[in-house]
Amino acid sequence: MPHRIKAQRGVKSRKAMRTSKKTVKAVKNVKPGTGRILHSKHAVHAVKKSKPAQNPVVKSEPEVVRRTIKKGVLQSVRGMRDILPHDFRYWRWFKDTARTIAEQYGYQEIDVPIVEDVSLFRRSIGDVTDVVQKEMYEFTDAGGDRIALRPEATAGIVRAYIEHGMLNLPQPLKLFTMGPMFRYDRPQSGRYRQFYQFNVEVLGSEASVIDAEVIVLAYTILKELGIETTVHINSLGSSESRIQYKKILQAYLKSRKNELCDDCQERFLKNILRVLDCKNEHCQQLIADAPELVDSLDDESRKHFVSVLEHLDEVDIPYVLNPRIVRGLDYYNRTAFEFFSADQENGRQSAFGGGGRYDSLVEQLGGRSTPACGFALGIDRVISAIREQKIEPPTQPAPAVYLAQIGDQARKRALQLFERLRKAGVPISGNLAKDGLRQQLELADKKGARFAVIVGQKELIDGTVLIRDMESGMQETVDFKKIEKELEKRLKI
Ligand code: AMP
Numbered sequence: 058m059p060h061r062i063k064a065q066r067g068v069k070s071r072k073a074m075r076t077s078k079k080t081v082k083a084v085k086n087v088k089p090g091t092g093r094i095l096h097s098k099h100a101v102h103a104v105k106k107s108k109p110a111q112n113p114v115v116k117s118e119p120e121v122v123r124r125t126i127k128k129g130v131l132q133s134v135r136g137m138r139d140i141l142p143h144d145f146r147y148w149r150w151f152k153d154t155a156r157t158i159a160e161q162y163g164y165q166e167i168d169v170p171i172v173e174d175v176s177l178f179r180r181s182i183g184d185v186t187d188v189v190q191k192e193m194y195e196f197t198d199a200g201g202d203r204i205a206l207r208p209e210a211t212a213g214i215v216r217a218y219i220e221h222g223m224l225n226l227p228q229p230l231k232l233f234t235m236g237p238m239f240r241y242d243r244p245q246s247g248r249y250r251q252f253y254q255f256n257v258e259v260l261g262s263e264a265s266v267i268d269a270e271v272i273v274l275a276y277t278i279l280k281e282l283g284i285e286t287t288v289h290i291n292s293l294g295s296s297e298s299r300i301q302y303k304k305i306l307q308a309y310l311k312s313r314k315n316e317l318c319d320d321c322q323e324r325f326l327k328n329i330l331r332v333l334d335c336k337n338e339h340c341q342q343l344i345a346d347a348p349e350l351v352d353s354l355d356d357e358s359r360k361h362f363v364s365v366l367e368h369l370d371e372v373d374i375p376y377v378l379n380p381r382i383v384r385g386l387d388y389y390n391r392t393a394f395e396f397f398s399a400d401q402e403n404g405r406q407s408a409f410g411g412g413g414r415y416d417s418l419v420e421q422l423g424g425r426s427t428p429a430c431g432f433a434l435g436i437d438r439v440i441s442a443i444r445e446q447k448i449e450p451p452t453q454p455a456p457a458v459y460l461a462q463i464g465d466q467a468r469k470r471a472l473q474l475f476e477r478l479r480k481a482g483v484p485i486s487g488n489l490a491k492d493g494l495r496q497q498l499e500l501a502d503k504k505g506a507r508f509a510v511i512v513g514q515k516e517l518i519d520g521t522v523l524i525r526d527m528e529s530g531m532q533e534t535v536d537f538k539k540i541e542k543e544l545e546k547r548l549k550i
Contacts, residue, residue, distance in 0.1 A: 090514040101504050136250025147440045150450035152235060155255045155278050159233040162274055164257060167232045169213035175203040181212040181418055184388025185327040188409055192240040206239035210256040218260055219424035228261030235522050237378050253436040260419065263428035265361050268392040268414060269368030275396060275410060277372050282439065283448040285399035286409060289379035292362035293393050294354040302353040309347050316343060349380040358391050366394050388415040400441065410434035455505030457548050460487035461497035463513040471512050481541040501527060508547060510540065
């Protein structure tokens with residue numbers, strides 16, 4: 058019996074789509090001003106003869122304009138930025154590398170929505186964390202629901218894992234995703250309000266080798282991109298050992314509480330672990346000799362931690378035991394780690410990424426108890442390191458063939474030919490908006506094309522094209538119908 062799949066809201070049914078196709082065809086064929094249906098050739102003729110329409114009146118958008126206009130120029134919202142075509146060689150390199158390596162390690166790609174119910178983040182990241190309290194883009198939608206732009210990806214992936222019963226799939230389930238995250242943070246170098254992460258999550262295993270595997274995976278991706286990193290690693294223990302340690306830390310800092318920065322004074326009661334990774338110099342001095350979390354670990358967590366380190370030793374991953382790595386989100390337990398540039402030892406500069414174990418999050422969000430582990434790499438920061446270190450992404454292969462045309466009639470033929478050659482697997486490029494042959498040949502040269510296919514007035518009449526060898530300048534006339542064959546012969550495709 059065929060499956061019946063219910064269409065999602067906002068997606069047209071097939072019947073509706075068919076109707077809209079018919080409508081498009083009908084609209085195409087209406088002779089302007091008559092409403093009469095014409096067939097294609099006649100329609101083109103009719104359009105040629107018709108009078109140009111009056112320019113439509115564009116209504117201004119006072120709301121939008123008032124919010125974003127600056128000196129008369131519309132700009133992107135503060136903390137958000139465009140990633141332009143010439144930047145894409147870096148972005149594509151990162152994404153291709155991360156995807157390839159994750160798949161080689163057996164991870165599957167998943168995508169979850171950018172928008173989620175606010176309560177998902179409150180319940181997972183924690184109500185008293187900076188991310189939820191100060192940085193979340195939260196609003197009420199037109200239907201009255203409280204929603205948020207995701208500040209991170211783990212919570213959404215765990216929600217999807219529970220919602221789709223993925224715990225019934227073979228475990229551990231190894232997933233990765235990449236995409237934009239949103240935090241209303243103070244924009245500065247390397248910190249944006251819309252930024253991009255590559256996330257990896259392993260659900261359904263408490264084995265220490267999984268902690269090591271995700272660390273190796275992130276390390277390998279960075280290394281493949283030419284970035285040397287050191288892993289800063291710590292163990293946050295169990296929630297019981299953390300409660301114990303928080304009391305020890307409070308007792309240690311109590312007499313000097315007033316010297317802490319304003320944020321840390323607030324954290325003192327609500328989330329004292331965050332004092333440990335405060336960037337303020339004076340706070341750092343105050344906690345320089347504070348008791349360390351590793352000394353309060355429960356036996357199981359200690360064993361787990363030692364085993365993770367042994368695995369890392371086995372594969373020669375450079376790491377530093379760093380008691381200041383506590384991670385900003387509430388759901389972490391046991392292993393916590395961050396990646397820093399290998400030549401910076403103190404771990405107080407911006408991290409490329411970080412992660413850890415979150416063994417109780419699935420249960421906390423309503424699923425069955427499922428241990429899990431993961432990390433997020435900040436793509437923006439990795440790319441800016443690549444640029445700063447002048448690491449060059451591999452160059453894309455040059456198109457082998459450049460299609461040039463002379464005149465309007467030839468342009469029509471060229472548009473059709475472009476598609477024919479693309480379909481035949483010929484690596485092709487061209488600029489159909491250009492006219493002059495010399496200019497087009499210069500472009501072909503700049504792009505490193507081996508051949509130019511030239512369609513001119515004479516060739517149109519003869520049913521031929523010219524194939525020009527860009528290196529020798531030799532040109533040959535070939536039959537329009539045989540271009541694919543001739544190019545295949547020359548390119549040995
Ligand atoms: P977190 O989940 O906060 O540990 O973030 C993981 C990684 O995402 C960080 O190490 C950064 O590389 C990156 N990241 C976090 N916040 C931002 C931001 N506001 N702008 C750019 N990158 C960020």
